[in-house]
Amino acid sequence: GAVVSQHPSWVICKSGTSVKIECRSLDFQATTMFWYRQFPKQSLMLMATSNEGSKATYEQGVEKDKFLINHASLTLSTLTVTSAHPEDSSFYICSARDGTGGVYEQYFGPGTRLTVT
Amino acid sequence: KNEVEQSPQNLTAQEGEFITINCSYSVGISALHWLQQHPGGGIVSLFMLSSGKKKHGRLIATINIQEKHSSLHITASHPRDSAVYICAVKSGGSNYKLTFGKGTLLTVNP
Numbered sequence: 465g466a467v468v469s470q471h472p473s474w475v476i477c478k479s480g481t482s483v484k485i486e487c488r489s490l491d492f493q494a495t496t497m498f499w500y501r502q503f504p505k506q507s508l509m510l511m512a513t514s515n516e517g518s519k520a521t522y523e524q525g526v527e528k529d530k531f532l533i534n535h536a537s538l539t540l541s542t543l544t545v546t547s548a549h550p551e552d553s554s555f556y557i558c559s560a561r562d563g564t565g566g567v568y569e570q571y572f573g574p575g576t577r578l579t580v581t
Numbered sequence: 582k583n584e585v586e587q588s589p590q591n592l593t594a595q596e597g598e599f600i601t602i603n604c605s606y607s608v609g610i611s612a613l614h615w616l617q618q619h620p621g622g623g624i625v626s627l628f629m630l631s632s633g634k635k636k637h638g639r640l641i642a643t644i645n646i647q648e649k650h651s652s653l654h655i656t657a658s659h660p661r662d663s664a665v666y667i668c669a670v671k672s673g674g675s676n677y678k679l680t681f682g683k684g685t686l687l688t689v690n691p
Contacts, residue, residue: 496677498677498678498679502622506683507667507681507682507683507684508624508667508669508681510678510679513677513678555622557622557624559624561677569626569629570614570626570629570677570679571626572616572623572624572625572626573623573624574621574622574623574624575622575623575624577622
């Protein structure tokens with residue numbers, strides 16, 4: 465099946481610094497990528513939807529200036545957590561939509577665990 | 582009230598038992614996903630279905646659109662099946678956003 469990778473798989477950073485997380489679709493072109501956040505024992509919560517070459521659409525309550533999303537190509541989207549704070553510590557998961565051939569399917573990455581100290 | 586409800590929240594079984602996890606939703610959907618999340622956190626998509634039934638190995642997923650209900654069955658369960666199983670629905674239209682259930686934690690003991 466289709467593969468979505470994320471890098472890094474985990475990161476620890478100091479409060480106030482910025483962290484970039486990459487999401488790549490390895491064997492298909494992802495016209496749409498999604499970024500989710502998951503707190504312990506909670507459901508995945510959609511943060512934003514990004515389409516290649518256009519600005520991301522953020523969900524209500526998600527600060528677009530804090531969570532910068534760039535979807536520069538059909539295989540790569542990045543999420544940058546700017547001026548991270550301990551409350552940003554979470555598990556960040558991306559997924560990518562394979563829209564080729566008119567078939568909708570969404571594949572998930574392995575996630576990135578962010579810890580802000 | 583969450584639009585997607587899963588039951589049970591927690592399930593403990595003995596190896597070899599038949600497992601059923603249920604998902605009910607309150608909105609019209611165009612597709613339903615069953616996902617598996619292991620303790621490390623990574624998510625694997627098990628099934629995407631919009632009608633009927635799908636089978637992959639020991640896993641079976643069914644959906645009843647009229648009753649807004651889906652079930653995930655695991656036959657001959659094994660300790661490696663221990664994970665959180667998540668139901669997610671995609672509403673109709675061109676919006677590809679998913680709405681997730683809270684998940685069912687399955688523990689299969691040897």
